[in-house]
Amino acid sequence: MGTGYVGTTTALTLCELGHQVIGYDVDPLKIASLQNKNLHFYEPGLKDLLVKHLHSGNIRFTENIKQAVQQSEIIFICVGTPQNDDGSANLEYVQQAATMIGNYLNNYKVIVNKSTVPVGTAEKVTKWIHDSMVSPIQYDVISNPEFLKEGTALADSLNPERIVIGSHSEKATDKMKNLYSKFKTTFVHTTPQTAELIKYAANSFLATKISFINEIARLCENVNVDVKDVAFGIGLDSRIGSSFLQAGIGYGGSCFPKDVLALLSTAQQNNTNLSLLEKTYSINNTQPFYFIEKIKNKLKDIKGKNIAILGLSFKPHTDDIRESPALKIIEELYKQSANIFVHDPVAKLPKILSQKITQIHSIHSLPENTDALIICTDWPEYETFDWLQVKQKMRNPYIFDGRNMLNASNMTKLGFYYDGIGYRQF
Numbered sequence: 001m002g003t004g005y006v007g008t009t010t011a012l013t014l015c016e017l018g019h020q021v022i023g024y025d026v027d028p029l030k031i032a033s034l035q036n037k038n039l040h041f042y043e044p045g046l047k048d049l050l051v052k053h054l055h056s057g058n059i060r061f062t063e064n065i066k067q068a069v070q071q072s073e074i075i076f077i078c079v080g081t082p083q084n085d086d087g088s089a090n091l092e093y094v095q096q097a098a099t100m101i102g103n104y105l106n107n108y109k110v111i112v113n114k115s116t117v118p119v120g121t122a123e124k125v126t127k128w129i130h131d132s133m134v135s136p137i138q139y140d141v142i143s144n145p146e147f148l149k150e151g152t153a154l155a156d157s158l159n160p161e162r163i164v165i166g167s168h169s170e171k172a173t174d175k176m177k178n179l180y181s182k183f184k185t186t187f188v189h190t191t192p193q194t195a196e197l198i199k200y201a202a203n204s205f206l207a208t209k210i211s212f213i214n215e216i217a218r219l220c221e222n223v224n225v226d227v228k229d230v231a232f233g234i235g236l237d238s239r240i241g242s243s244f245l246q247a248g249i250g251y252g253g254s255c256f257p258k259d260v261l262a263l264l265s266t267a268q269q270n271n272t273n274l275s276l277l278e279k280t281y282s283i284n285n286t287q288p289f290y291f292i293e294k295i296k297n298k299l300k301d302i303k304g305k306n307i308a309i310l311g312l313s314f315k316p317h318t319d320d321i322r323e324s325p326a327l328k329i330i331e332e333l334y335k336q337s338a339n340i341f342v343h344d345p346v347a348k349l350p351k352i353l354s355q356k357i358t359q360i361h362s363i364h365s366l367p368e369n370t371d372a373l374i375i376c377t378d379w380p381e382y383e384t385f386d387w388l389q390v391k392q393k394m395r396n397p398y399i400f401d402g403r404n405m406l407n408a409s410n411m412t413k414l415g416f417y418y419d420g421i422g423y424r425q426f
């Protein structure tokens with residue numbers, strides 16, 4: 001249930017494992033789109049798999065919830081768990097899904113929660129199903145959190161580094177083991193509560209690594225050190241590891257920002273002070289503005305300046321702009337009366353911004369008198385631009401690299417003023 005990023009990827013992964021899958025979503029447009037072999041989001045490789053399994057009949061999509069529930073042995077809940085105003089996770093869609101399942105339950109089923117949900121949700125789902133059942137039927141609710149990353153969702157899902165199964169029922173655990181028997185990976189068998197917390201702790205730890213290196217980057221700028229060298233040097237220690245140490249304008253997306261806040265909310269509800277995670281959150285919130293200050297210092301006055309933003313999505317290989325740091329930078333520069341031009345290979349400006357800001361579809365459409373380029377997303381194609389040609393379009397050849405993706409000395413040799421995050425100026 002739920003054919004968003006996670007639902008669709010999970011469904012196609014299960015097809016690859018040799019299972020028959022029915023996809024259901026409350027949004028009839030999404031069902032129609034998937035039935036017509038169209039994905040409503042951009043994810044490399046997923047469309048081919050969708051077409052393959054629609055043709056083979058391994059997957060079908062329906063608007064009929066009764067059929068979807070009654071014809072399934074195992075039901076995956078993959079609905080959104082957005083952020084409430086107070087930062088806690090909104091379980092409205094999970095409750096709706098559980099109620100629908102309860103309404104149509106006809107024989108024993110395993111209900112698998114794949115959505116990211118706070119500790120104790122499996123118990124709530126169990127109750128919501130129970131309260132909506134027409135007649136008493138046996139079922140088990142288990143937690144099986146998802147760890148895929150957008151942009152590499154398929155590869156992550158087909159080659160999981162671990163599978164976490166939180167279950168109190170041996171029968172349900174056996175069914176899950178059987179379902180995933182083709183996966184050669186580590187299985188973590190635990191309680192639903194532990195599985196739920198593993199998911200939030202994993203995301204919060206990764207977010208903390210990013211905020212840590214971003215804070216170190218601020219120090220690097222004051223002591224004339226390049227943060228990339230520091231990240232490389234510490235990352236070689238296998239206890240630290242080199243991933244998620246790329247300094248930049250902060251983390252965005254549909255997961256880290258909301259999941260960090262949701263864990264802080266769980267902690268608060270349980271009288272625990274997660275002060276380190278609070279810092280992770282506040283460093284991330286200030287990181288785009290920290291970067292804008294550097295830009296302002298160089299440009300002096302932002303007002304009336306022609307500024308090009310390269311990259312809109314919260315990371316490369318996706319069109320997802322949810323909580324993208326690029327949006328924070330665009331909004332702030334707009335407030336300060338800059339003329340903004342945005343480029344992204346796939347992502348589009350939200351409607352509200354597209355009325356005020358121009359989206360260009362090629363770097364060659366930059367205005368002649370561009371004052372500065374700001375890289376907000378590390379799309380690989382930005383590395384291979386003909387930068388000399390780009391420079392000719394610029395009044396001031398200034399590049400502010402919010403993802404530290406370009407080679408600083410090459411850009412300087414080409415005649416650009418180059419600045420990144422935690423970058424040592426020569």
Ligand SMILES: NC(=O)c1ccc[n+]([C@@H]2O[C@H](COP(=O)([O-])OP(=O)(O)OC[C@H]3O[C@@H](n4cnc5c(N)ncnc54)[C@H](O)[C@@H]3O)[C@@H](O)[C@H]2O)c1
Pocket residue numbers: 001002003004005006007024025026027030078079080081093096097100114115116117146147148149150254255
């Ligand atoms: N996107 C990711 O990279 C990712 C990775 C791991 C975990 N997660 C978690 O997985 C969950 C889903 O994330 P997503 O990115 O796929 O969300 P999404 O917003 O892309 O999709 C959610 C889908 O659920 C549907 N839906 C809502 N209520 C429903 C109901 N009652 N029955 C059936 N469908 C319903 C919506 O119409 C939507 O299509 C969230 O809890 C998220 O935190 C996301």
Ligand SMILES: O=c1ccn([C@@H]2O[C@H](COP(=O)(O)OP(=O)(O)O[C@H]3O[C@H](CO)[C@@H](O)[C@H](O)[C@H]3O)[C@@H](O)[C@H]2O)c(=O)[nH]1
Pocket residue numbers: 116146147148149150151203206210243244245246247248249250251252253254255256259314315
């Ligand atoms: O060294 C790094 C790594 C990432 N980021 C940023 O962090 C954000 C999140 O990146 P990433 O984790 O790759 O993307 P997501 O698709 O949001 O995946 C995260 O969130 C998912 C949803 O819960 C989890 O399943 C994944 O395991 C977890 O990595 C992006 O804005 C990146 O630009 C950095 O700034 N520096």
